[in-house]
Amino acid sequence: MADSRGTPGGRRAWLDVPYAEKDQAKAVGARWDPAAKRWHDPRPDREGNPRPELVGWAARADVPDLLPGEDRTFGSGLFVDMVPESCWFTNVRTCVSPQDWERLRRMITRRAGQRCEVCGAVEDRPAQRWLEAHERWAYDEHTGVQALRRLICLCSPCHLSTHMGYANVTGRADQALAHLRQVTGMTEAEARRHVHSAGDRWTARSRRTWALDLTMLTNAGVTLARPDTPDRRRVAAQRELDKARHANQHMPEQRTEQPHRPPEVRPTASAPAPAVSTEPTPTETATPGPGPDRSWLRRFLDRP
């Protein structure tokens, strides 16, 4: 997709460069446009296509501003909403290519006016505050279907508060709780009660297997890839968690645990699995066991 906007005397070709590939793209000539918040090739060919070394990142058509079947009023405000343990690493990001994820993230931040849809914050590089795409799901207890209903633009502090279990295992529970209280006006006791009932809901949902319904994306032309096997997802989860822990200076010493959600701080570099189907792929059957490990919740709630 070529465009002449913003480049005096020249055309440019927009690129969809996943965050993890930005250095690689920059090394072969991609440039960042801070106003458009997009990468581009400043020297496209005559037809306006990116040069061969950048053509792999050529921007695809924009995703529509409202995804088919999306409900942008679904799940308003800030609340703790953890991904069931049986769905680890079976989220949107693991099902779409990094480039498609970037395309979705771009649409979501653009339609939100480059602000957090909950607290209104903008990106702040020195404060390490970013705008991220968060998935809101509807869980149908009768059919066992976990359906994607909305993608929402959240700042990283709001995103962290939403995933309180992950905040806890990466040593940031205090920070996440403080942000939750600041945004919602909850008292300390109210916030703890809120986390407790979210934990109960998470425990109940983690006891069963959910089939993913991602028709909101497939109907918008996004191709899904089959999620990795549970074992490989576990290894990837551990690697991401270790990375997040190292990145956090205030990480307490504690037993290694799986995160209860994939870390979504920044996109990962892992290549997507080959696309096998445009149909939603169900989650694998969860291994029957003693039930989800709630120890993180107890530790979190029992703290003085």
Ligand SMILES: [Zn+2]
């Ligand atoms: Zn926010």
